[in-house]
Amino acid sequence: MTVWDRPEPPTRPxxxxxxxxxxxxxxxxxxxGLEAVSLRKVAARLDAGPMRLYGYISTKEELFDLMVDEIHAEILPEEPSGDWREVLRTHGHRTRQATLxxxxxxxxxxxxxxxxxxxxAVGETTLAALDGLADLDTVQRAVxxxxxxxxxxxxxxxxxxxAERATGLSKRDWQRAHGPHLRKMLDTGRFPALSKAVYDGTEVDAEVxxxxxxDWVLDAVAARLARP
Known part of the structure; x- marks a missing residue:
């Protein structure tokens, strides 16, 4: 029986x-972080005895499942679009935002x-967006x-x-600290593709x-869905 199937015990003091x-x-x-979560610490936060929690949750893994499901409420779109690309794009960005x-x-x-x-509900939304566009196996692989x-x-x-928090170095700080070594390695001529990427490539932020x-992944899915 899953944690969602078990009834909660009656309310106590x-x-x-x-x-x-x-x-x-x-x-x-x-x-x-997750290492800060334990049934004992949760009970203390609620000013309750740890054993009280076992009437509601059997293991820390069950607690994690409930936590993940609660955050999925933030990921679930309020009004799903009728366009499958927009549904999957929205799912991706809402998942990223929730994780940040x-x-x-x-x-x-x-x-x-x-x-x-x-x-x-999130799974239903993503699968339903592709329903009827291809056979079920293709839809599942796409999702x-x-x-x-x-x-x-x-x-x-x-x-x-x-890593930035652990080292105290921003991305720019890290690049400056390791730049001399990287330039030394690239100057050997052994890494021409990497050298071109470092010196000529355009740097974008994480969101972009x-x-x-x-979008590139969605383009590939669209190409697969267009096959007869």
Whole structure:
């Protein structure tokens, strides 16, 4: 039986419910990452005994599932467009924005699908946008491909943000610190393609990079859907 199927226990002296528990867990994760979340710490945040929480949640993994589903409510579009590209594009950008607000989400994206109502609604929206445009297998592969890009791009962006905080070096600071070594290596002539990219390439910010890559993936999906 999943955590969504189990009824909640009756209210006791300190009012508790899964909604309050999940809100407290998300607040802890926003402050200190997933490592800051435990049933003991959540209970302390709610001024309740740790054992009380086990009536609502059996494991920390269940708590993580509930947290992820709660954030999917932020990802779910209010009024899905009728255009499949716009639905998937919106899904990508809303997922990125939600993860920037809750960086810990990056650590939980891309695993087994969560079965909460919000996550299922997001999945329904993305699949329904492509319904009837191709056979079911093609539609599923298309959604998986777009999802893989979204997850990978977001994880890379969050990893860079964490590296900046851990080292105290901004991207520019890091480039200045490592520039001499990189120039020395490129001057050997062994890396002509990298050299051209470094010296002649255009640098864009994370949002532009994400949007461009997402559009390219959607172009590839469109080409596949257009095949007879």
């Amino acid at each position: 300190v009012p508790l419910d899964r909604e309050r528990i999940v809100a407290a867990a998300i607040a802890l994760a926003d402050e200190g 607000r809750h960086e810990w989400l990056a650590d939980l994206l891309g695993g087994r699908p969560t079965l909460g109502p919000n996550a299922l 998986e491909t777009v999802g893989a890009y979204i997850t990978g791009a977001i994880r890379r962006e969050i990893a860079n943000l964490r 990079s994400f949007a461009t890559g997402l």
